[in-house]
Amino acid sequence: MSAAPLSSVVIVGGGTAGWMTAAALARHLSGTSVRIRLIESSAIGTIGVGEATIPTIRHFYRSLGLSDAEVIRDTAATVKLGIGFVDWREKGHDFIHPFAGYGQDFRNGFDGDDIGFHHVLNRLRAEGTPHDLERYSLCVQLARAGKFAFAPDPAPFNGAFYDWALHLDAGLFADLLRRHAEGAGVERIDAKVEQVVLHPETGFIDHLALDTGESVPGELFIDCSGFSALLIEKALGVGYESYADRLFCDRALAVQSESRTIDTPYTKVTARDAGWTWRIPLQHRTGNGFVYSSRHTDDETALRDLKAGIPDPLLFEPRPLRFTPGRRHRAWVKNCVAIGLSSGFLEPLESTSIALIQTGIEKLKQLFPDHGFNPILAEEYNDMSQREFERVRDFLVLHYRSTRRTDTAFWRDCQAVALPDTLRHKIELYKARGHFVRYRWEMFHPQSWLAIYDGFGIVPEGVDPAAQALSRTDIDGALSQMRDYIDRTVARAPRHADFIAWCLLQGKAA
Numbered sequence: 001m002s003a004a005p006l007s008s009v010v011i012v013g014g015g016t017a018g019w020m021t022a023a024a025l026a027r028h029l030s031g032t033s034v035r036i037r038l039i040e041s042s043a044i045g046t047i048g049v050g051e052a053t054i055p056t057i058r059h060f061y062r063s064l065g066l067s068d069a070e071v072i073r074d075t076a077a078t079v080k081l082g083i084g085f086v087d088w089r090e091k092g093h094d095f096i097h098p099f100a101g102y103g104q105d106f107r108n109g110f111d112g113d114d115i116g117f118h119h120v121l122n123r124l125r126a127e128g129t130p131h132d133l134e135r136y137s138l139c140v141q142l143a144r145a146g147k148f149a150f151a152p153d154p155a156p157f158n159g160a161f162y163d164w165a166l167h168l169d170a171g172l173f174a175d176l177l178r179r180h181a182e183g184a185g186v187e188r189i190d191a192k193v194e195q196v197v198l199h200p201e202t203g204f205i206d207h208l209a210l211d212t213g214e215s216v217p218g219e220l221f222i223d224c225s226g227f228s229a230l231l232i233e234k235a236l237g238v239g240y241e242s243y244a245d246r247l248f249c250d251r252a253l254a255v256q257s258e259s260r261t262i263d264t265p266y267t268k269v270t271a272r273d274a275g276w277t278w279r280i281p282l283q284h285r286t287g288n289g290f291v292y293s294s295r296h297t298d299d300e301t302a303l304r305d306l307k308a309g310i311p312d313p314l315l316f317e318p319r320p321l322r323f324t325p326g327r328r329h330r331a332w333v334k335n336c337v338a339i340g341l342s343s344g345f346l347e348p349l350e351s352t353s354i355a356l357i358q359t360g361i362e363k364l365k366q367l368f369p370d371h372g373f374n375p376i377l378a379e380e381y382n383d384m385s386q387r388e389f390e391r392v393r394d395f396l397v398l399h400y401r402s403t404r405r406t407d408t409a410f411w412r413d414c415q416a417v418a419l420p421d422t423l424r425h426k427i428e429l430y431k432a433r434g435h436f437v438r439y440r441w442e443m444f445h446p447q448s449w450l451a452i453y454d455g456f457g458i459v460p461e462g463v464d465p466a467a468q469a470l471s472r473t474d475i476d477g478a479l480s481q482m483r484d485y486i487d488r489t490v491a492r493a494p495r496h497a498d499f500i501a502w503c504l505l506q507g508k509a510a
């Protein structure tokens with residue numbers, strides 16, 4: 001039997017998580033009488049990083065009615081076609097993880113089954129004629145050329161299709177979402193939450209005491225308070241599962257620099273002695289950061305290394321950040337749901353944090369409770385969240401564990417990390433037979449796994465017999481056509497900077 005519908009949602013926090021949640025719930029609950037309030041403290045501020053996204057972000061803002069051009073204009077954004085990994089496999093080597101597939105699957109005979117493109121390249125490799133996987137991705141070739149155009153639709157083959165994401169100014173993005181949410185009726189309160197008061201019998205959150213003296217009651221409370229995890233941890237004490245035994249990076253330095261050069265439509269992440277640095281080009285500045293392991297370097301050395309790697313003048317002194325990679329044991333407890341950094345944080349290498357905010361919001365919309373707060377809803381939410389975090393953790397561990405670098409203790413220790421069983425199973429099947437394992441709640445599809453396997457030089461040992469049976473002449477002909485198509489398309493595509501200029505004109509009209 002269903003209980004009465006909720007009439008009040010209180011969100012604590014006005015960072016990316018808070019305003020994304022507010023805007024999405026305002027839209028989802030429009031037409032109901034649910035009152036949505038968001039409390040944020042301008043005195044505390046937001047974390048101020050989180051500027052590289054994955055393509056799902058575009059689905060998110062489009063579901064709010066915002067166009068790509070509007071978002072690119074209002075958040076000083078640039079296009080992100082993927083992530084360029086420099087010096088990760090070994091020094092001097094680089095590869096791109098694109099938001100795209102590669103080549104085209106082959107077919108054995110008229111009614112035959114598809115044979116994965118990677119099986120065909122693997123056969124050629126075994127025959128002593130290796131082909132570069134990236135050569136069969138239009139997305140990678142555009143990224144390397146500093147160009148961008150919308151993907152052909154329909155695309156003539158898989159590797160000619162791609163998705164894209166944005167690099168955006170996190171502060172401007174939160175402002176845009178705030179305008180949108182407030183326009184949809186969300187009430188904003190600028191105050192500091194001083195106390196989270198629990199109901200003495202149920203242990204549910206009853207109300208929040210603010211530094212203004214105001215008391216804010218509510219029914220559903222959403223904790224978007226960032227690393228302080230004010231509600232879910234400080235008040236409800238759910239506990240935290242650390243992944244620090246497998247993911248060593250636990251510190252970051254973030255800084256913006258003057259460069260406005262936007263000729264790399266991808267995030268660049270460069271492996272360093274005890275971690276990695278990022279470079280994110282925006283229209284009005286460049287974001288830089290160093291993510292490192294405090295067990296393998298000290299803060300002063302990290303600061304020196306970061307500064308030494310930035311060619312343009314800094315806009316301020318780098319800001320230090322600390323985190324423990326991991327997740328809350330439960331993201332939904334009683335009448336509190338944690339979304340964003342309050343629910344956990346792995347690390348920013350694959351830009352998964354904003355995407356996890358988005359999936360958190362989607363799950364909440366699907367399982368939105370009523371006054372009964374049926375515990376099965378929270379159980380399902382928590383089960384899905386745990387799986388999602390673990391799948392992302394596995395994907396990240398793959399990057400560190402697969403390095404061949406032995407030049408520093410950090411990289412040697414990364415190679416000695418114990419693999420989670422779920423990841424071991426995946427890698428073993430890929431190595432044995434080029435087979436992709438896909439678990440529930442995977443954020444990254446097999447093409448992304450292929451990009452990382454290949455980027456780190458992990459190749460299948462066994463050759464697919466169906467790929468073996470294909471005619472070599474047919475294979476060579478098809479590969480040559482794909483390469484020609486990609487080359488012609490890249491040659492015609494506009495420069496990324498010209499695409500952004502065009503978007504700004506469109507955005508003005510929007």
Ligand SMILES: Cc1cc2nc3c(=O)[nH]c(=O)nc-3n(C[C@H](O)[C@H](O)[C@H](O)COP(=O)(O)OP(=O)(O)OC[C@H]3O[C@@H](n4cnc5c(N)ncnc54)[C@H](O)[C@@H]3O)c2cc1C
Pocket residue numbers: 012013014015016017018039040041042044045046047048049050051052053170191192193194224225226227228230252253254289291321323339340341342348351352353354355
């Ligand atoms: C080094 C680093 C790099 C990152 N890079 C990326 C990336 O490239 N891509 C990506 O997807 N993610 C990235 N992330 C994660 C990303 O920054 C966050 O997921 C995102 O910004 C959401 O943060 P948040 O809203 O949960 O927290 P915050 O931005 O910290 O917001 C917390 C809010 O809570 C409010 N608050 C806190 N305490 C109180 C209180 N007592 N009373 C009232 N209000 C309060 C604050 O004022 C603020 O508004 C990165 C994180 C780090 C640490």
